[in-house]
Amino acid sequence: MGALQEDPQTSGGSELTAKRKEAFAGLAFASPWFIGFTVFLAGPLLMSMYYSFCDYSVLRKPVWVGGDNYAEIMHDEVFWQALKNTFVYAAISLPMGLVVSIAVALLLNTNVKGMAFYRTIIYLPSLVPTVALAVLWLWMFNGEYGLINETAKRFAVSPPNWLGDPLWSKPALALMSLWGVGGAVVIYLAGLQDVPQSLYEAADLDGASPWRKTWHVTLPMISPVIQFNMIMGIIGSLQVFSEPYIMFPGGAPERSTYMYTMYLFDNAFTFQKMGYASAMGWILFILIFILTMLALKGSDKRVHTGAM
Amino acid sequence: MERQRKRGSLLIHGILWVISGLFLAPFLWMLSTSLKPLDQTMTNPPQWIPSSIHFENYWNAVSYNKDVLGYIPFVVYGVNTLALCILVVSGTVISNAVVAYAFARLRWPGRDVAFALTLATMMIPFPVLMVPLFALFRNLDWIGSFRPLWVPAFFGGAFNIFLLRQFFRTIPFELSEAAKLDGCSEWGIFTRVVLPLCKPALAVVALFSFLGTWKDFLGPLIYLMDQKSFTLSLGLQFYQSQHGGTQWNLLMAASTIMVAPIIILFFFTQKTFIKGISVTGIKG
Helix, strand or coil, X not given: CHHHHCCHHHHHHHHHHHHHHHHHHHHHHHHHHHHHHHHHHHHHHHHHHHHCCEECCCCCCCEECCCHHHHHHHCCHHHHHHHHHHHHHHHHHHHHHHHHHHXXXXXXXXXXXXXXXXXXXXXXXXXXXXXXHHHHHXXXXXXXXXXXXXXXXXXXXXXXXXXXXXXXHHHHHHHHHHCCCHHHHHHHHHHHHCCCHHHHHHHHHCCCCHHHHHHHHHHHHCHHHHHHHHHHHHHHHCCCCHXXXXXXXXXXXXXXXXXXXXHHHHHHHHCCCHHHHHHHHHHHHHHHHHHHHHHHHHHHCCCCCCCC | CHHHHHHHHHHHHHHHHHHHHHHHHHHHHHHHHHCCCHHHCCCCCCCCCCCXXXXXXXXXXXXXXXXXXXXXXXXXXXXXXXHHHHHHHHHHHHHHHHXXXXXXXXXXXXXXXXXXXXXXXXXXXXXXXXXHHHHHHHHCCCCCCCHHHHHHHHHCCHHHHHHHHHHHCCCCHHHHHHHHHCCCCHHHHHHHHHHHHCHHHHHHHHHHHHHHHHHCCHXXXXXXXXXXXXXXXXXXXXXXXXXXXXXXHHHHHHHHHHHHHHHHHHHHHHHHHHHHHHHCCCCC
C-alpha cells in the first residue's frame, strides 16, 4: 500500500479524504433512488394517508372530513363483499398454488431426460400477457362451448357453468391462476439445487425411501423458499385485479368476483371518491402487513434457518 | 434396483407428459381457434384441427377491418407497446445499476438503513399509491401521455436493486482497489470494471422489465385516455364483443400475435433467465 511510505499524519488525512470521497460518490450513485423514493413512494404514501381523511375528487380540492371515510367503509356492504370475495379467492388459490408448485418443482428436479423441455413448457404460461390470458380462459370456461366443459361432458361429468354461477366463478379464477405457477416453480427449483447432496447420501445409507427423503430432507431444507413464495402469494393474491376485471365486468355474476382492488379502482376513477379509495388502500396495506407478519412469525419455528 | 429405477423414471415421464399437456392445451387451443372460420369456433364437440386453415384471420385481426371489428389500430398499439418497453427497459437497467453499485460497493453514512428501507418498500401494495400517483401526474399534466408509465423506471426499483446488489458483491473487491490505484475514478470503476463483468445480471433485469411492461394492464388502464395511444394490453379488449357476438377466431389471432414475441424471446434467452433467477439468491 502506498500509504506506508507517507508520513503518518498526512496518510491519516488522505485516508479521511478517501473516505469522504467514497461517501460522496455513494450518495451521488444512490441519488436516483432517493429522488424516486421521495417522489414516487414516500411522498405519495403520505399523501394517500392525508387523502384518506378527506373528501376528494380530481375536480375538487381535498376537504378534511376526519374519520368519515373509514366510518363509511365499516357500513359499506359492497366493501365487505369485495373483501370477502378477495379472501375467499386467496384462500382457494394460495394453498392450491403452493401444493401444485412444490409438487411440480419436485418432479422437475428429478434426473430424467428432456427436463429442459418440460421446464420450458411449465414456465411459458406465466409469460402470457394478462389480457390474452383472460380472454383465452373466458373462452375455455364458456358454459356452452368452452373446451373444459366439452371435455368434461365426454367423460360423462356434468360440469358447472363456471362463469355464470356465483358459486363457481371464484374457483374458476383460482384454477386459472394455477396455470401461472411457473414463476414460483422456478424459484423452488433454484432452492432445490442448493440442498446439499450429502444429506441425500446420508439418507440413502439409512435406507430411506424417496418419499421419506422428500418429507424429511427436501421440504425442511427448502422451507425458507416456501415461506418466501407464501408471502409473495399473499401479497399478490390480495391485490388481484386484471383477470377478474377483464373476465367479469362489474364482478358478475352477482358481484361474486368483485375484488378489493376492483372496488378501490372504481371508487377512485369511476365514482370519483378518491378519499374513500385512499382509505381502502390503507386498510389493504395494513391487512397485508398483518398477514405477512403472521406468516413470518407463524412459520418461523418450521422454517429451517441454516441456509439463511 | 436398476429395474425399479427405470420404472420410477417412466412414471415421472408419464406424469410430466400429462402436466405438460395441461399447460400446453390452452396455447394449442388458442392457435387452433385463431385459424378457424368463425362458424367453426363454437362447434360441439370441440375440434382441435380446423377443417380449413384461415391464415387471413391474422390479416383481418391486425388490419382496420371496419365491417367486422370496428376501429382497432392493432399496429399502432404494437408500436406504442414496443416504444414503451424500450424506454422502460433502458431506464430500469441504467438507474438500477447505478443505485445498486452504491449499495453493493461503496461505504456511505446511512447505507444499511437506506437498504433496509428499500427492501421494505416491496411490501407497499400498488393500490395504496394509485390515487396519489394519479394526482401527482395530473398536476404535472402527464395524464394521457406515456410519461407516468416510463419516467419512474429511471429512478430504480427495490427488487432490481436487490438483485443487482447481490450480483455486484460477487465481483472481487481487489479489482476495484487495483483500478483505484491506477487513478481510476469511481465512475470509471463502475463503467469499465464492474459493469462489463455483470452483463448476465443486467440482461436479466432488462428481460424482466421488458416482460413486465409488455404484460402490464393496470398502469395503461389508469393513465392512458385516448384510444390511439393505447398499448396492446388495452387494445386487445376491443376484440371482445364490439357488436354483439365476439369474433373468437380474430381475438385468438390477435392474442397469438401478442404472445408470440414473448415466447420467441423466452426461447432465445432461456439460459440468461434461469441464471438470473439463481443470482437473485432467494434462499431466505
